[in-house]
Amino acid sequence: MTDTTARIPKLTRKGQATRDRILQAAVELIAERGVVGTSTEDVRKAARVSGSQIYHYFDSKQALIRAVITRQADAEPVPGRPMMGALDCFDALRAWADAAIQRQEENGCRGECSLGSLAGELGAADEDSRQDLSNGFLRWQGLLEQSLRAMRDRGDLRPDADLGELSLALLTALQGGTLLTQTMRDIRPLRAALNAALSYIHSFAADQR
Known part of the structure; x- marks a missing residue:
């Protein structure tokens, strides 16, 4: 907040x-x-x-x-997909990513009043807005990291998984993919970015060794 x-x-x-x-x-x-x-x-x-x-x-x-x-x-990165306690397994992460893709498809890959779109317009406008936006993204990253920590604590992810890096990769994929998708009016950038981020997280699955 x-x-x-x-x-x-x-x-x-x-x-x-x-x-x-x-x-x-x-x-x-x-x-x-x-x-x-x-x-x-x-x-x-x-x-x-x-x-x-x-x-x-x-x-x-x-x-x-x-x-x-x-x-x-204070909203969730993907409306209708609550973060707290909901993304603590690989299937839930996949469903969350699919929901983000579906939302853009239903919206015709057009803009929304989201934190990402606001950042695109206001990120360099003034320091107060930039800081507010940064705090919002850090909140979202923290929610993602909390979910990944639950997976690591349960043994789904390896102990050496860098949760800060993984959560940032997932958030960056969502935001960057959404920006390109809305600019190009094509769902493929968002799908590719989220698939790549999920594959990266899967590479730290405990059973990969």
Whole structure:
């Protein structure tokens, strides 16, 4: 989780619902138009709130975008495939990768408001956004590493498996493969990247010796 959450004041249930509606509108518009093509006014209209309401929760577009980054960082790398305790075997890793591929196929290999797409637009924009994005990716890597550690502790992976490197390889395959797939409108880059990452993890299977 990024540090922006700690600065959100305590809200009433109604206030939280309004804030969530604004964030959801921003997520949907960014998925369609990108960050540059989405204005605060666009979000206000889509969320059906007043100008005073949107600026009550987000005092600038940058604050709104950072909140979107926090929200997407707290989501799972592949929606619908929970990470915690779910990827602790080779079959589960394969199903998780297949779900990522299927999601892109269903989306026509088009962009989404994901942490990866936000990084593509904002990674070099300002230091605060870059740090938020970095923290989000580190969270995702940590979840992957936790799953791989469960496999190693159970004896599925060799004791010498470098879990940090393996989790980073898997995350990089997901993000890099998704970027190329969305750019080329072709599922093959994502499939190839994830297959290569899974093969690398399999090379550390305990029974490979």
